[in-house]
Amino acid sequence: MAAIDATVVGIALPAIGRQFHAPLTQLQWVVTGYLLTLAALLLVGGTLGDQLGRRRVFTYGVVWFAAASAACAAAPDSAVLVATRILQGIGAALLVPGSLAILQASFVPDDRARAIGAWSGLGGVATAAGPLLGGYLISAVSWRWIFLINLPVGAAVFLVTIRHVPESHQEQAGSRIDLAGAILTVLTLAGITYGLIEGPSKGWASAPVLGMLATGLVGACAFVLAESRARVPMVPLSIFRERQFTVTNALTLLVYAALGGTLFLLPVELQVVDRYSPLDAGMALLPLTAVMLLLSARSGRLAARIGPRLQMSIGPVFVGGGIAMLSRTAGSSSYVSAVLPAVLVFGLGLAITVAPLTATALGSVAGDHAGLASAVNNDVARVGGLIAVAVIPALAGIAGRDYLHPSEMAGGFRAAVFIAALWCIAGGALAAVGIRNPRPALTEIRAEDAVKAATAGPLHCALEATPLTTDA
Numbered sequence: 001m002a003a004i005d006a007t008v009v010g011i012a013l014p015a016i017g018r019q020f021h022a023p024l025t026q027l028q029w030v031v032t033g034y035l036l037t038l039a040a041l042l043l044v045g046g047t048l049g050d051q052l053g054r055r056r057v058f059t060y061g062v063v064w065f066a067a068a069s070a071a072c073a074a075a076p077d078s079a080v081l082v083a084t085r086i087l088q089g090i091g092a093a094l095l096v097p098g099s100l101a102i103l104q105a106s107f108v109p110d111d112r113a114r115a116i117g118a119w120s121g122l123g124g125v126a127t128a129a130g131p132l133l134g135g136y137l138i139s140a141v142s143w144r145w146i147f148l149i150n151l152p153v154g155a156a157v158f159l160v161t162i163r164h165v166p167e168s169h170q171e172q173a174g175s176r177i178d179l180a181g182a183i184l185t186v187l188t189l190a191g192i193t194y195g196l197i198e199g200p201s202k203g204w205a206s207a208p209v210l211g212m213l214a215t216g217l218v219g220a221c222a223f224v225l226a227e228s229r230a231r232v233p234m235v236p237l238s239i240f241r242e243r244q245f246t247v248t249n250a251l252t253l254l255v256y257a258a259l260g261g262t263l264f265l266l267p268v269e270l271q272v273v274d275r276y277s278p279l280d281a282g283m284a285l286l287p288l289t290a291v292m293l294l295l296s297a298r299s300g301r302l303a304a305r306i307g308p309r310l311q312m313s314i315g316p317v318f319v320g321g322g323i324a325m326l327s328r329t330a331g332s333s334s335y336v337s338a339v340l341p342a343v344l345v346f347g348l349g350l351a352i353t354v355a356p357l358t359a360t361a362l363g364s365v366a367g368d369h370a371g372l373a374s375a376v377n378n379d380v381a382r383v384g385g386l387i388a389v390a391v392i393p394a395l396a397g398i399a400g401r402d403y404l405h406p407s408e409m410a411g412g413f414r415a416a417v418f419i420a421a422l423w424c425i426a427g428g429a430l431a432a433v434g435i436r437n438p439r440p441a442l443t444e445i446r447a448e449d450a451v452k453a454a455t456a457g458p459l460h461c462a463l464e465a466t467p468l469t470t471d472a
Contacts, residue, residue, distance in 0.1 A: 001065065001153045002096055003126035005088075005146075008134030009034075010267045011282050012143040014403070016081070019143070023400050024393055026078040028197050031264060031389050033082045036193055037089030038096070039382035040185040043234050043375055046097035047177055054098045054105060055167045059158055061095030066154030073147040097375070105168035128289040131282030138278040181234035184223040189386065191216025196390035200399045235376060244364035245373060247434035248312075248357060252377055253384040254427035255316050255353065258420035260385025261392035262323050269413040270339075273330050273406045284339055291347030292354070300355035307437025308356035313428050315353030320424030322346025326417045330410035349424075360435065392416050 013027045020026070049057040068088035075081035100119060107115045137145040195213035202209050227233040240246050263285075270276040270284055303311055325342035361377035393399065396419060398412035 001062075001126075001150055001157065002092055003123055004130035004133065004153075005069070005092075005150060007127055007130035008146045008282075010263060011131055011134045011278050012138055012146055013264075014268055014271045015138055015143040015278065016078070017401075017404065020078040020081075022078040023201070024398060024403050025197050025201055026082065027268075027403070028264075028389055028393065029082040030078070030085055032193050032197065032386050033086040034089040034092070035382055035386040035389070036189050037086050037186070038092045039379055039386055040189050041090060041093035041182060042097060042379050042382070044177060044182045045093040045095075046101070046375060047234070048094070049098045049101060050169060051177070053167045053169055054102050055161060055165050057094050058098035058102060058165075059161050061091050061093070061098065062154050062158050062161065063091075065091030065095050066150050066158075067091075069147040069150035069154070073144040102165060102168065106166055128286060131285060132279070135277070135279030135282030178227075178230055178232060178234035180226045181223060181230065184219050184226055185234075188216050188219035188223055189383065191219055193386060193390050196387070196394065200394045236372070239365055239372065239376065242364050243434065244360060244436060247430060248360045248364060249377060249380045250434075251312060251316070251427045251431050252357060252361070252380045254423045254430070255319060255357075255384070256381040257384035257388035258319065258323060258423040258427075259350075259388075261388035262326065262417060262420045264389045265393070265398075265413055265416050266326065266329075268403050269330060269409060272403060273410045273413070284335065285343060287340060287343050288347040288350070291344060292351050295348070295351035296355050299351050299353075300359065303356035303359060308360045309431065309435045309437050311352050311356045312360065312431040312435050315349050315351075315356075316424040316428035316431065318345060318349025318352060320349070320421035320428070322349055323417050323424060324421035327414040330413050331406075388420070392419060395419055 009031065013030065016022065016030065017024075017027050045057065045061070065088060068084055068091050071084040072081060072088060075084055100116065103115045103119055104112060133149070134146045137143075137149070191212045191214070193216075195209050195216060198212075199209045204210075224237065227235055227237050240249075266285075267281045270281040271278065276284065299311065322342050322345035325345060326339070329338045329342065358374075358377065362373050365373045393412070393416065396412040396416035398409065398416070402408035402412060
């Protein structure tokens with residue numbers, strides 16, 4: 001349900017914009033509103049599951065997510081849709097962290113690998129099916145059905161969970177939740193996101209924009225201060241003293257920002273400029289998922305043998321090259337000559353990068369902090385996508401209703417993909433300088449975890465990155 005929702009909304013943006021006569025800023029909020037609450041509250045959702053019971057919080061999340069989806073489908077205008085997407089993100093923050101944690105707690109070690117493998121495989125299938133299903137529903141009925149589809153799925157998940165999923169807690173879970181950290185995270189992300197999205201239209205010197213940017217910056221400083229003093233911090237800052245972990249997360253921020261910005265604009269470009277139907281636009285990225293499913297496990301095993309540095313250095317360059325090649329799609333009518341080669345190079349770069357990147361994030365900290373490292377790394381990926389969706393259109397000169405005009409959209413899209421490509425290349429250079437190859441035994445252990453995550457599909461991760469675990 002989460003994977004389908006994450007991949008299908010981008011396909012629906014042109015239809016939503018036309019029906020509501022919405023400027024680009026409203027479409028940005030449709031995406032970033034969801035990502036904002038999900039990224040800000042994800043760690044809180046994981047902590048609540050550990051303390052109150054993973055099944056209980058998971059079922060609350062399923063019901064909340066389905067109810068918010070129904071509200072999204074009934075939205076009478078873009079402002080209400082943004083508000084309901086924000087609520088949907090809260091439901092996802094309760095729902096998403098528990099999925100893998102429940103599997104880890106419910107299966108004995110001998111069966112756990114197969115269970116997580118099934119989880120990863122079904123995530124990949126859902127990621128691939130989402131654009132196809134959404135494209136069909138948008139073309140045949142209405143964009144509103146991409147949200148209504150969550151109602152029967154949510155009902156089925158709820159019933160199965162109540163009947164068949166055992167309750168579990170984390171025995172060492174703390175008794176307090178870092179509410180101050182959660183509130184400051186929301187203020188920080190909301191302030192920065194508002195300023196970046198509304199700056200081009202309201203003016204960078206306008207009082208609302210300057211005020212919200214200042215709120216974001218003050219919130220970030222207050223967050224660091226609060227986490228350094230909290231008895232049970234949401235994010236212990238000491239984890240960033242490890243250089244390998246910090247560099248890996250900086251690379252994650254750059255690569256997933258490039259992914260988020262590109263995948264926000266590409267479905268719009270394909271439909272507005274190249275006249276693809278929603279279904280055709282959804283099918284355009286299928287080879288990306290296929291390449292990832294085929295090569296990610298092999299990439300993880302290679303990183304286990306040779307260390308992650310080489311792949312984390314050259315992989316982002318391939319990703320950036322594929323993104324830059326997408327500039328040829330604007331105005332081209334040929335999928336085979338323009339879109340497919342870019343998608344294949346793009347997918348190859350992700351297959352090279354994602355498994356060793358995830359493995360390094362987990363392997364660079366002590367074993368008892370692996371859950372925290374995974375949660376932080378996946379939250380960084382979400383924040384990267386959130387910021388990119390807010391800032392890339394402004395940097396590329398896409399504003400107002402430019403996205404509905406083929407010539408303006410084509411020029412802006414070309415600029416946007418080159419900006420995203422440069423971010424990826426910068427990430428590769430950062431990895432080449434900052435990443436070290438750890439001991440082989442440690443790399444191998446963490447690579448196995450990374451393979452499980454990578455097969456769930458980075459297309460999903462780019463917009464709503466599935467966490468490995470939130471046992472922290």
